[in-house]
Amino acid sequence: MLTIEQESEILQISHYSEIIIQILYMHKALSLIKLITFAYIIKNGKYDLYNSKNTKELTYRSISLLSGNYSDFINNIKPILKSINILVSNQRIELENSIVKLIHYKSVLNQMYEKESFIYKAINDSKRMSDRQFLKEVITNV
Numbered sequence: 028m029l030t031i032e033q034e035s036e037i038l039q040i041s042h043y044s045e046i047i048i049q050i051l052y053m054h055k056a057l058s059l060i061k062l063i064t065f066a067y068i069i070k071n072g073k074y075d076l077y078n079s080k081n082t083k084e085l086t087y088r089s090i091s092l093l094s095g096n097y098s099d100f101i102n103n104i105k106p107i108l109k110s111i112n113i114l115v116s117n118q119r120i121e122l123e124n125s126i127v128k129l130i131h132y133k134s135v136l137n138q139m140y141e142k143e144s145f146i147y148k149a150i151n152d153s154k155r156m157s158d159r160q161f162l163k164e165v166i167t168n169v
Contacts, residue, residue, distance in 0.1 A: 036106060036109075039103075039106045040106050040109050040110045040113065041110075042070060043066055043070065043103075043106055043107050043109075043110035044110040044113060044114055046066045046069050046070055046139065047062065047066055047107075047110055047111060047114060047120070047127075048114070048119065048120075048129065048132055049138070049139055049140075050062060050065060050066065050069070050150065051120060051127060051128065051129035051132075052129055052132055053140075053142065053147065053150075054150055054151065054154075055128065055129065056126055056127065056128040056129075057126070057127055057150065057154075058125055058126055058127070058158050058161075059111075059122065059125045059126070059127055060125070060158050060161060060162050060165070061150070061153050061154075061158070061161055062111070062127050063104060063107050063108070064090070064093070064161075064165055065089070065146070065149075065150055065153075066107050066110075067093070067100055067103050067104075067107065068089060068092050068093065068146070069139055069140070069146060070103070071092070071096075073092050085145070085148050085149040085152040085153075086149055086152045086153040086155075086156055086161070086164070087164065088145075088149065089145070089146065089149035089150075089153070090161075090164045090165055090168045091168055093165060093168045093169045094168050094169070096169065097169045100169055111127065118130065118131060119131050119132065125158070
């Protein structure tokens with residue numbers, strides 16, 4: 028019989044798996060660090076604080092949503108990585124040279140954000156930033 032902590036971890040991993048599949052379904056490929064960061068932001072649901080009309084500094088605005096959540100962000104990295112590992116082992120996604128790609132999906136269950144939303148545009152905007160610069164901004168904001 029599972030403990031409450033185990034059940035909670037299973038639910039968290041399941042939710043992150045769904046988020047990761049949706050991100051990759053909409054964006055095709057994303058670096059590991061960006062995927063981890065945006066999966067956490069989407070799970071927390073605070074990305075709707077900004078609207079998609081302003082197109083300046085979208086990546087920086089999205090990273091600013093991490094501000095003050097250091098311990099929670101760090102605690103969520105483990106289940107995100109477990110989700111990625113499960114998806115890789117089930118051949119749903121591919122991880123090569125720190126780039127994660129969707130290789131097989133059945134369907135996206137819950138559409139968490141639209142193509143015209145702030146978070147969609149922020150993820151696209153982040154692709155123009157190097158992983159090193161992105162990680163510096165994450166560390167600065169967390």
